[in-house]
Amino acid sequence: MRLEGLHHITMITAEARRNVEFYADVLGLRLVKKTVNFDRPDAYHLYFADEHGSPGSILTWFEFPGVHRGRAGAGMIHLIELGVASRDALDFWGERLAARGYESARDEDSLRFADYDGLGFALVLAGGDPPLRALHPDIPPEHAIVGVHGARAFAPASVAASEGGLLADTLGFTDLGDGRHRLDGDRRHFAYTYDPAPEPVGVQGAGTVHHIAWACKDEDQLAWQQAVRAAGRHVTDVLDRDYFKSIYFREPRQILFEIATVSPGFAVDEDSAHLGEELRLPKQHEHLRTRLEQLLVPLDNPRAASRAPGGA
8 A cells, every 4th residue: 555646735825816826827737527515615726737637736715815925834734746757847937937926936846935825845867757738828848837846834843853753654754864754656756855943933825835644546545544544633523525535634733634545626617627716615615605706806717708709
């Protein structure tokens, strides 16, 4: 039994419209699902990914309008690494971000930048995994983002040296030393690194990571639940998230982990050619549709707009 790699990473934003503008247009990802938070249905939950919503390409956001900007600290992920295929792609992205008003910092093999909420990213050279690309008319396929390659988290000093058993012994990560870990799935890999935490206490808000989810085979999820429980961590019941099933727990450094199934995927309630075009609600919240459609700020999926009469 082994994890398949990354499933998704979920963040917080204060502005859904800017979220769609940045990730579906500036970065060229596909908005594959427009839905709401299971626990707070008056808040959007937006999913961006490759063309198919493949695990390993998925970035998601909870929108809490007007929420204060957060700050990453101990027990929080502070940087997300997105893969590209070449140094030429790094040059392309530096120019594209600058043209859209976003500063970046380049070294030989990476390009760092932040989104409109201050969330930190690095574009890095990623080879060996099958590319997971979205299509965008202004982004050449050879320069497109090819998946989520890694994440870096701040480790509290109190557990920096003592933790290791859960990741390596239970979840199957390889410990590379110096806080570096690698998760090797059958087809995809993921780099997960702990950095020393800064002194300021972290504050969850816009521009911070809520949780990170690892992908598992559908039939293995209950065994993963048992394994995490046997490792001494409190783990939730299996929760049906419509597009996958999930269990949640906190690892010793207090980062919220999720283990999510790869099925049924995002085409379970929308045709694959029209992902993310209509508001989809969890079955338990469907009775709220009229109120939510009036409450939630209208969002246009750029992919749908491009197919409209007169669209590009």
